[in-house]
Amino acid sequence: MRIDDDNFHHTVRFMPMLAENVMIGEILVAVERLSRRYGETQAVDTVNFTLERGQVLGFLGLNGAGKSTTMRMLAGVLAPDAGRIVVNGADLLDQPRRAKQAVGYLPEQPPLYRELTVDEQLHYSARLHGLDRAASRQAMARVKERCGLTNVGRRLTGNLSKGYRQRVGIAQALLHDPPVLILDEPTVGLDPVQAREIRALIRALGQERGVILSTHLLPEVQATCSHVQIMRAGRLVFAGALAELQQRRQSTCVRIGLNAPPPVADLARLPTITRVEELGGGQFRLHHVADVALAPIVLDQARAGGWELWELTPEQASLEQIFVELTLEQETVA
């Protein structure tokens, strides 16, 4: 789908307005058939997705799944082999400056000059993004306040702790007030309190912008993201709202405890059971097909077989299990 400027404004005109010039649902980033290889390895393989205003999109995946490569391409730091990236209505290849002006990017390693103070670093970055002196001073005051940097303005970035360097990196991405934020592992190196603050900040920023962040931490996704994309070996294996991912958590296991357990083979022969795990101490985990109430069946069988049932707990698959399933399964899920 090609997004022409004209069409683009036509479609967003009827979207609900949040504030002046802020429209929820406006498409900020459109990625089509994006591919990139490094020598023999296909790092990113025909990836398609869109990011709308008001979304916080979490990129999940194991190391080397292609998250950082995708984000580097979105930021214009790396050229794609094939595919199209449209940021805020501007094609990244045809109008790189307009597209890049609309993006705030925090790479894996915050790009800071060790010999500059925090203020000098932020000022330089603001000027690079086309802010004049006065606008730069205002922007610096704003982002330093938001990122908790008001007291370290005169310190050299090279002497800051990892957490503070990370915060300067985030502040730097916010300076020119871009509609799109691309944050590569924004909470790495932060202590739990700082991480909570930054997550709250990202949620707030996501209200009126589009945010893409990558992370290894599932709780972080639950805490900050509205949408999730899971990558495996360069391909998107899941893309959708966080709620959709959580729907997959519907219980598909039941843990039971028996005083007089039958052979495992008997348990496995129960209807709808797909797999039986022996947990020891008379406990078993029964995996069954979705959308089936297993408890009554187990109760009946336990009474009939004299198994002396003492525990029957439906277990919810954690997000982590879903994540592991999606990232390790052999065939594509989504």
Next chain:
Amino acid sequence: MIGVIAAREWRGLFLSPLAWTLLAVTQALLAWIFIILINDFQNLQGRLAGLEHAPGVTDLVVAPLFRVAAWALLLLTPLLTMRLLSEERRAGTLDLLLSAPVSATQIVLGKYLGVLIFLLGVVALTALMPLALMTGAALDGGKLLAGLLGLSLLAASFAAAGLYLSSLTAQPLIAATATFGLLLAFWIVDAVGAGQGIASQFFGYLSLPRHHDALLLGLVRSEDVAYYLLFSAAFLGLTIRRLDNLRLRG
């Protein structure tokens, strides 16, 4: 935007002790040479007085001083340019420039101007020594200006070559070594022969100091100026290409 990058580069040089050290060392060495040259000139002055069309103070003090200054620039420039792009790559700060709404050309020209302004400062400081002679001697202003133009053009060429080699590696020391080697090669390339053959004429044309020598004599020929401008433009063009290539290669 070029100005923003150039200003940071220029100020960044003064934030490291390296630039100050290089300034101090070159000034001290040049001052020492300058005193020796003046001393020699004073010893010769008696004999020169009897000659018709005798070489003046500009020929006997300023030109040799500038010749030494050219050598000093050759040694100093690789150390100043080595970090320009290699350090940005190593520290990951290149990402900031590449993701900012600036073109590769702006990045390269900004960095180039930053270091060039510093080098022109070195040339200006060198010029102060002969200018001090104006109080007691008659200087040939034209020759002095031609010599300064020569030094500035040399500095511009050295900086462009250094910038390019700095974009080839993420290790500043490798960039410095390679720059020094390349400049030295262009310095001695005419040593293959002083004959009249096509080859020796070609290598003679390539030689960096040959074009400088003419300027030291006060001859401002467009051929020589064009040589230095082409030399600089070629390396700047290569650097811009290289930066675009880095985005492709990742």
